[in-house]
Amino acid sequence: MPSAPQIRPAPADKRRMILDAAVVAFAKRGFHACRVSDIADEANVAYGLVYHYFRSKDEVLDTLFVERWNVLLAFIAETDAQRIAPRDKLYAIAAAIIDFYRYDPALMKVIIVEVMRSANTFGLRHVDKIAEAYVLIGEIVAKAQAEGTFKREVSPRFAALAFYGAIEQVLTGWIFG
């Protein structure tokens, strides 16, 4: 045998387990109604361990959001760098967001419902990160306008808001059947 089986999982695994459990718990009951003990139970872990890996319940949600949003931002930047038509870029981004939802509806639900839309608490804390996505999308629109592919009637920023808003609303519609 190359290596003895690990009785105790590596620390990183427990941390991951807690994050994954939090997604399920938050999606099931919502962030506010969900107790830290729900997360611990879902992860089959002691209550206190959550506080070993995270400073607070908020930090758990923050971590989930940032992790996922960074993936989205990277995808948008990457898509923008490709040599394809602006319309196809936007199509690819919309498809990616929808795929995120298809791949992990619970996580997407948590991010949309608990972070994006909790404007007074988490949204406020992540405004800058969220705005980055709008800026990137806006830049795609601006470039397309400059080269004459898109009409100039609408400001890039407004277009980006409407673009993302439409997608999010459709996802919200799916989330609730």
Next chain:
Amino acid sequence: MPSAPQIRPAPADKRRMILDAAVVAFAKRGFHACRVSDIADEANVAYGLVYHYFRSKDEVLDTLFVERWNVLLAFIAETDAQRIAPRDKLYAIAAAIIDFYRYDPALMKVIIVEVMRSANTFGLRHVDKIAEAYVLIGEIVAKAQAEGTFKREVSPRFAALAFYGAIEQVLTGWIFG
């Protein structure tokens, strides 16, 4: 003098005062962070009086939402009944929603942020009422498609979601500067 001044305001006034104060309080701190005592203080009214007029803190928010949403539904229905182009109907509806915001930003903020977007709690309770608006908008689209004014590429329901989603996102953008 036609009538002696009322020392004690009519009951309905106190109820209204509480509702108006709740708008301010909810807008300032968010529904969850806002204590019932904040509402009472804002209304210059004793804590217990809130519970004389409303069964719970939730009911206060519910009342605010239903009041306002009914106005919106009536406006949409009324607009649809007019003999104008479908595009103008949608324009009028978008303008009305934006006017609601301009006229009373705090109330609109509360409704969007705390109800529409609190999908696990209030949104869930008002899903049907919210869906009514989508249905009405969808019908406008469907009629326009039937008469050939709008393209048929997009389902009316999807169009309605995207239409409202775009508006809401723009308002959300305004709400947070």
Next chain:
DNA sequence: CCCGTCGTTGACTGACCAGTCAATCCGGGA
């Protein structure tokens, strides 16, 4: 003028839950 009704008051209670911490466990190095 007194009494009943209902609007009004705000101190109090009971429940809930985030976060703490002292104790325990486990693997590995000496």
Next chain:
DNA sequence: TCCCGGATTGACTGGTCAGTCAACGACGGG
């Protein structure tokens, strides 16, 4: 084999707050 340090446990605490309730006060009718 014995420690050491980090992982893990879960009972406990402190504070918060929604909702209750007993008492008070103003008006109107008898």
